[in-house]
Amino acid sequence: MTPVLEARNLVRDYHIPGSLLKKGKTVHAVKGVSFKVEEGKTLAIVGESGCGKSTLARMVTMIDPVTAGDMLIDGTKVDIASEPLSSDMRSKVQIVFQNPYGSLNPRKKIGDILTEPLVINTKIPAGERRDRAMAMLKKVGLEEKHYTRYPHMFSGGQRQRVAIARALMLNPRLLVLDEPVSALDLSVQAQVLNLLADLQDEFHLTYVFISHDLSVVRHIADEVMVMYFGEAVEYGSRDQVFDDPQHSYTKTLFAATPRVDVDAIRARLERRKRA
Numbered sequence: 001m002t003p004v005l006e007a008r009n010l011v012r013d014y015h016i017p018g019s020l021l022k023k024g025k026t027v028h029a030v031k032g033v034s035f036k037v038e039e040g041k042t043l044a045i046v047g048e049s050g051c052g053k054s055t056l057a058r059m060v061t062m063i064d065p066v067t068a069g070d071m072l073i074d075g076t077k078v079d080i081a082s083e084p085l086s087s088d089m090r091s092k093v094q095i096v097f098q099n100p101y102g103s104l105n106p107r108k109k110i111g112d113i114l115t116e117p118l119v120i121n122t123k124i125p126a127g128e129r130r131d132r133a134m135a136m137l138k139k140v141g142l143e144e145k146h147y148t149r150y151p152h153m154f155s156g157g158q159r160q161r162v163a164i165a166r167a168l169m170l171n172p173r174l175l176v177l178d179e180p181v182s183a184l185d186l187s188v189q190a191q192v193l194n195l196l197a198d199l200q201d202e203f204h205l206t207y208v209f210i211s212h213d214l215s216v217v218r219h220i221a222d223e224v225m226v227m228y229f230g231e232a233v234e235y236g237s238r239d240q241v242f243d244d245p246q247h248s249y250t251k252t253l254f255a256a257t258p259r260v261d262v263d264a265i266r267a268r269l270e271r272r273k274r275a
């Protein structure tokens with residue numbers, strides 16, 4: 001089967017211009033990373049702050065061009081530096097950011113936030129746009145009455161639900177989730193993770209799930225890639241990586257994560273599932 005996403009040796013450098021007193025320099029944020037994600041699966045990317053996770057996310061979502069390497073979406077090579085993206089390709093990959101406070105325009109009503117991707121990328125008429133947005137609100141656990149409200153009237157967890165709904169409006173194949181629950185309370189984290197799992201099943205979504213929190217990753221990942229200073233130091237199935245980490249950095253990372261967190265979250269999620 002053709003993977004939904006394939007990355008071959010992705011590289012991203014940032015050039016920081018110098019000034020009169022300081023020499024310019026180059027930051028090697030991502031140094032040649034390769035991976036594949038099959039349809040319906042979740043690849044978790046873990047690593048400490050600054051290791052290049054968000055840089056990778058911006059390349060995969062075609063927000064930033066790659067410095068080198070190839071990226072294939074459903075087997076088609078994409079390179080935004082050399083040709084403009086088709087709206088079809090643009091629709092295939094969507095992103096949800098960590099901070100639901102910053103990622104939603106405070107001046108726009110939820111309905112406008114949700115229908116905007118349809119206005120920009122499709123010719124769907126207004127009535128149908130509204131219907132689709134209403135339906136999506138319900139899919140993410142919100143209500144029709146929320147359509148005319150503003151982002152500030154929602155809690156963090158609800159705002160993240162809106163961000164997820166917006167990301168799904170164009171029926172994407174791949175969702176890149178960059179620390180989507182890191183800013184939320186623990187109990188709300190579990191709810192949003194459950195929602196993401198349900199949506200993945202319903203829409204056959206493929207996820208790239210970025211996190212620095214191993215207890216979350218253990219719960220949701222099929223495969224895990226551990227990044228360290230721009231490189232993938234470990235990549236394998238969840239069980240391989242968690243049960244038998246090979247790289248010394250992964251071992252250190254795991255040793256620093258209290259095991260009790262994992263069990264507590266798992267128990268909570270199971271209780272919710274039964275309820």
Ligand SMILES: Nc1ncnc2c1ncn2[C@@H]1O[C@H](COP(=O)(O)OP(=O)(O)O)[C@@H](O)[C@H]1O
Nearest residue numbers: 014016027029048049050051052053054055056
């Ligand atoms: N726009 C940018 N300009 C210059 N350097 C950047 C930029 N974005 C990220 N970096 C640098 O690239 C490295 C990786 O950052 P990032 O991808 O944000 O890591 P993470 O998401 O894992 O915390 C860091 O050293 C960061 O300072």
Ligand SMILES: [Mg+2]
Nearest residue numbers: 050053054055
């Ligand atoms: Mg980041």
